[in-house]
Amino acid sequence: MYSSSFRLTNRDIDLAFEANRMFLVCQPKLCLATGGMLGAEAYIRWNHPDYGLLPPGLFLSFIERRERSGELTRFVARAAAETLVRCQQAGDTWPLSINLGAPDLADMGLPGALDGIMAEYGLDPASLILEVPEGAFARHAVEAAQTLIALRRLGFRTALDGGGAVIVPDDVLTPDYFDEVKIGGASIIQFARRLKQSGLGFVGKRVALAASRGLGATAVGVEDATTLAALSSLGFTAAQGALICRPSDPAELAGWS
Known part of the structure; x- marks a missing residue:
């Protein structure tokens, strides 16, 4: 597609x-116990005039290399705020998640910038969930912890987005830093399918630790019924993925409950 x-x-x-x-x-996140909608995750797309619709995998690393991640994050936050306002006007009060990049966790000006955007739109910071990549702690451990504390003090909710690598120490996986953990991709799908044969492993331990500390646990990338059926027994409390709904225009999520 791309030459x-x-x-x-x-x-x-x-x-x-x-x-x-x-x-x-946006892609909805559903409660496994009730089937109700807990929120949605926002993903960025780029409609390029020459190359057409670009998925993030084709441009995020480029933007990071040009040291413009902070601009993109602020752009996404503003777009998310606008989406939240429209959803709330339509009667939907669920929160929206956006993804932070590793450079964002070293940006000491980010908490104030995000707080200013939410105030501009008259929104409660708790309506925006900030998803933090676990790998960011490998690059900016001290700064990441400081930024998270600042965001939490402002009222933002945060989620640890872990792809299976054990990077964040257990003493960081607490309500002081996070509201939930998110685990997804091929690792969770394979684990769910082989649950009875493989035991708990990393995923089970991470979810159990989250539960013991009062954190939610969301499975991401759920694409088939077999995977979905195994999640509750693992301790997951929520799920999102193509089986439930593919990322779509936020307007299409109106009325989800």
């Missing part, structure tokens, strides 16, 4: 921000 001539420049990023060529799609 060898595919190239992005700083000017592409400028135009994307200026012309609102980036936009959000």
Whole structure:
């Protein structure tokens, strides 16, 4: 789909921000016990005038290398705030999650910037959940902890997005830093299918620890009924994935409950 001539420049990023060529799609997160909607996760997409619709895998690393991650995060936060306002006007009060990158955890100005955006739109910071990649702690451990504490003090909710690598020490996986853990991708799908044969392993231990500390546990990337059926027995409290709903226009989530 994308030829060898595919190239992005700083000017592409400028135009994307200026012309609102980036936009959000959202995927609902459901409670496993009740089937009700607990919130939604927002994902960024880029409608490039030359290359068409770009998924984040094609441009996030480029933006990070150009040291413009902070601009993107603020753009996404503002787009999320606008989405939250529209959803609340339609009667939907669930929170929206956005993803932070590793550089964001070393950005000491981020908490104040996000707080300002929420205040501008008259929103409670608790309506925005900030998902933190576990790998960020490998690069910015001290700064990440400081940024998380600052965000929590402002009222934001946070989630640890773990892909299976044990990086964050157990003493960080507490309500002081997080409200929930999210575990997903191929690892959780394979684990769920082999539950009876493989025992608890990393996933089970992580979920059990989260539960013992009052944190929620969300399985991400649920794509089939077999996986979904195994999650409650693992201790997961919520799930999201293509089986439930693919990322879509936020307006399409109106009325989910």
